[in-house]
Amino acid sequence: MSGSNTPLTSLSEFSKELSPAVRYTPSIVLLGMRGVGKSTLAVMASAALRYRYVDLERCVSQATGLAESAFIQKHSLSEYRAREYEIIRRALELNTHGCILVLSASCVDHRDTVLLLVEYGRAHPVIHIECEESRILNYIRYDGLFEKGCNLVQTKFQHYKQCLNFDYFNLQSMLDLDESNRSTRDTSGVNVLALKAAETDFIRFLSFIVAGTPFAHTGAHILAPELTSHSCAVQLPFPEVIEMEILVGQMTVGADAIEVVVDVVRLLEYGMPTRSVDEYVARVRRSSPVPVILTLGFELATPLSPTDIDRLKVVYFNLLNSGIRLAVDYLSVDLRLAYDSPFIRGEEGYFLLNEISSNSCNTKIIGSYAAHNASVGFWKSTVPIEVCGLAEDLGCDIVRISKEAEEFGENFAVVEFLTSATLRSSDSMLITAFNTGELGRLSKVFNPALTPVKPSIGSPHPFLAAQASAGQVLAGKKPLFCVAPSDISARDLQLALHAAFVTPKLHFYIMGLSIAGSLSPLMHNAAYAVLGLPHHHQCYQTSDVADLQMLIRSPGFGGCGISMPFKLQAIDYVDEVSEHVRRIGALNTIVAARGADVRAPARLLGENTDWLGIQKIVLENISPINAVTEAKTALVLGAGGMARASLYALISLGFRKIFLYNRTEENARDLAAHFNRQSPLRFGRAFPQLHHFEIVVLRDLALARDAPPVGFSWPTVIVHCIPGKDSDGALVNFELPEVWFDSPAGGVFMETGNDPLCSRVLIRARTFASRGWVAVNGLGFLHAQAIAQFRMQTGKLAPSLVMKELLTKHFLAGQ
Incomplete structure (x- = not known):
């Protein structure tokens, strides 16, 4: 049995055979309050990953014959919790692989269930879904004081955290807030684009926690930033810059990663809850496909009282743990915490940092050390070598050492250090080092990876425009404890690399x-x-x-x-x-x-990249109601190189039945045979899936006038690969019968050619917009590939x- 949008609600169905595609991938548990979107996320993930969807709340109701409230009224709360616990226990035992299990909002009110989930979480992702407090209060129709309602929600969030190992912040998209734009909503009023953004983000999140890379579920060949020579990370300071969800992509052009730099002291000064960091990281992650680094820093400009220091310490380490639960790609820890300071005793700091590193899951740990007030001879002293040894002992994946340059010659000193330190260290830890300040710019050219850079100066965001760059937000103040603001952009770095003869012209x-x-x-x-x-x-x-x-x-x-x-x-x-x-x-x-x-x-x-372009267009435009299932079909028109890529893209998306039509039938049959003899094909690393499929050649598009061929539904994706012009430059006269647009839920029609930009078939496809069809011209494909x-x-x-x-x-x- 493959994944299904319809949840299992009966205990008798638990033992059904799983698809071989997901038989060896760990099951996932989702829990959270009502209104956070657990079921919606489960449906989308089930369809995309071919996981079995198990709704345990409905399973309990089906087993008891009563809804929760009715059972409690008839019997007792304790008896309901006991019955619920037994059903959850059995479900977890029988569904260890290839399932998404959604639990009721109140399940964590039973201590035994909490302990059960803690044990299950040792080998499986147990994910707490949270969202903005206002959404939950609206969902439950709370009519009390807003502040009091928010406090109640936050208290409940903390209750869930006792049994989870991951947090997912399910954002309300700006698209979903725009009530004026009805064109992106389906017949039920749901914003399709908002759902698509949530689906993409959630699948990326699941891929990371299961396989350690956010792109393991795709065919994209993307190297991790630390493996990319001279990669850079754009710094976004928090809480100085917080209202920029839509503009993150523009500010981070040219960056290989985004570094969210959190000033913990200022966070406390502003009275902002630590959950604001969770939400900010979620917004950044949804706004850009590049990896996210969470860096926590603090300024101790004035001495703090023992009470304030204790509070700062608790918040700092809570945020570090939160970064791991959020599954950020990289978490930067301050190695100075392993030394005695007014903030923490070195022995205690070492223990806490070691605990963070040991429980980091797939999040990579960056050990950062900013040498404030160090002498000119810092790079030739034993301190940087000792820092590298400390980072290695703590199990850091990357160490990053920086110092503000006082002399230009320090740029060459840091290069000497990098050369000698790299020879001494193990291959398991990457060493990065650079100077900061105006005199230290040159050293960043020789830093091997993840060089910090400022946001693009051309960003239209009013805050950044006023400050020229986010790096200048921190100007005039002491740098953050573990990171100094960058004074060059990603573009500056690339220009400098070429000027220094590091990057050749290709x-x-x-x-x-x-x-x-x-x-x-x-x-x-x-x-x-x-x-x-x-x-x-x-x-x-x-x-x-x-x-x-x-x-x-x-x-x-x-x-x-x-x-x-x-x-x-x-x-x-x-x-x-x-x-x-x-x-x-x-x-x-x-x-x-x-x-x-x-x-x-x-x-x-x-x-x-043709198949990646086609896959991208389909994924971006297909509505959740048309998520690929065993019953869904697709149609490819043509039998050339682009048709090959189209068939492969559709197979990768999970279509089991694909129609193929070409004016020269023999070419279509040869192409169909090429793929049919390869069935099944395996896709994905995080969620390996065996895709069984059949390419069916059509002799005549006009044969199926009243009903699709036996065993098929009307296609929800049509890819037009027939050239718009012949070898003499004359327009090709090709017509697609209207019957092929009879899918009751519409679909996606796309062209791979752009000459002409609007073919007769595309113009015809646009006339079916009212039926749910989205028509994409060849520019969309050209751009995507x-x-x-x-x-x-x-x-x-x-x-x-x-x-x-x-x-x-x-x-x-x-x-």
Whole structure:
């Protein structure tokens, strides 16, 4: 049995056979108050991950024959809790793998159930779902004083924390608050885009806690920032900058990670609850796909009373534990806590830091040490080496040491330290070190990874515009205890790397038969400029695939996009192809991988971003009601290289039945046979899934006029891959019968071509918007695959908005 949107509610169903796809993945428990969205998240995760959804509250009602309130009234509260405990115990025993179990809001009121969940959490994620207090109060129709209601909710939140190992903050999106925009709501009034954002974020969260990477459920080839040479992390100070959910993506352009820097002292001064940090981290994580670093710092500008110090210590370590429960990608701990200070005794600090590191799950620990008031000879002293030894003893994954430079020569001293320290340390811990201040900028060029940078200066956020950068928010004050504000941006760092001859200028190409009008150079060159990369992208039009060898051997070759008709032949010109290319049988991207030494001979890797682009468009536009199940089908039009990628994308999404139509039926049958003999295919690392499927070739689109073929439903996804023009440049006259838009819940129609931008089929698809159909032109696909290609070839997250605006302006200018 595979995942289902319909929850199991009967005890007799617990023993049903699980799908082999999820038989060995740990079950997940969700608990929380009413109104936080547990059931909605469970439905979405069940559909996306093929997990069995078990609603334990309904199971209890089904077993007792009464709702909770009715049973308590007829019998007693203690008897209900005892019955509930036995049912939960049995459910947890029988559902150890491949299930999402949703518990009732009141289950933690029974001590035995709490102990049961604590024990279950030793081997399984037990996740507390929380949200804004106002949403819960509205849901339960609370009519008392708002402040009192919030306090009651927060008290209940703390009650849940005694039996969980993870926290998920289920944000209310700004999209869901906008009542004026009805176009994004389905027939029940639910905002589809808001649900899609929640689904994407929650699946990313689950992937991280299960597999240690937020992208394990996708086919994206994304390296962790500490493995990316000269990566950087943009610093966002909290609580100075807090109202910027929509603008995080713009402020973090060019960054490989986001570092949320929390000033714990100021947090207490403002009287802000620690939950405000949880919510802020959740907003940042939902607003950007890059990893999040949570850094906790504190200023002791004036001596504190013993009571205030104790309070500060409790809040600081509570926030560290909260960071682990939130499953942040990185948690920065202050190594100074392991030394005696007015804040804490060194022995106690070492013990607490060691406990944090030992229970960090998949969160990586950064041991930070800011050498305040250190002498010029700091880097040549024994202190940095001792700090590295301390970090290694504590089990840190990364150590980060910084010092404000007083002399320019300290930049070379830190390079000497990095060289010697790296040779001494084990390979399991990355050592990063740099100077701060105006005289220390050069050292950041040589820092190996996760260099702190300030937000993009061009950010339109009024607060940042007034301050020029978030780094200047802290100017004039003592730096935070464990981190100093950066004075360079991600773009500044890239420009400096090239000026220092660290990053060479690379040349990228798009190669094909008729690509003179390709928009790839326009997008890629604009992206290079925004990020400060010195590279160049250009078209290479040819009729001979052998010319690819000349490009590969040319000086500074960085990579190449492959267009028709060379997507199959180009496989012979690379050193290695991905599993995706082997399955699809075609590539569209060549990556020149050089590793840490960018000037070493490149190893040529063959990849395919077409399928990632198609997958992205479908995921972004399909409504939750059309989540892929065994009954859902899709339709692919065409049998060329793009149709190959489309079929593979749809298989990866879980479609078991896919129609395929091509005007030359023989080509369609060959393509269907290529995939059908591979069934089933396994996808995913965090949630490995065996996808069984069948590609069914249609001889005539007009044959199914009144009902879909036996055993099928009408498709909810249609991918149009037939070229809009023939070899002579004449428009192709292709019609798709209206019957193929008969899905009762609508669906997604997308085109992979953009010449013409609006084909006759696309125009027809748009007329079915009232039936729930979303029609996406070829620009959406072009943009989506270009983003994936850019990241594979440069290792940097593409400035998506810039590339999208360029495409839109280009086509508007041509109309």
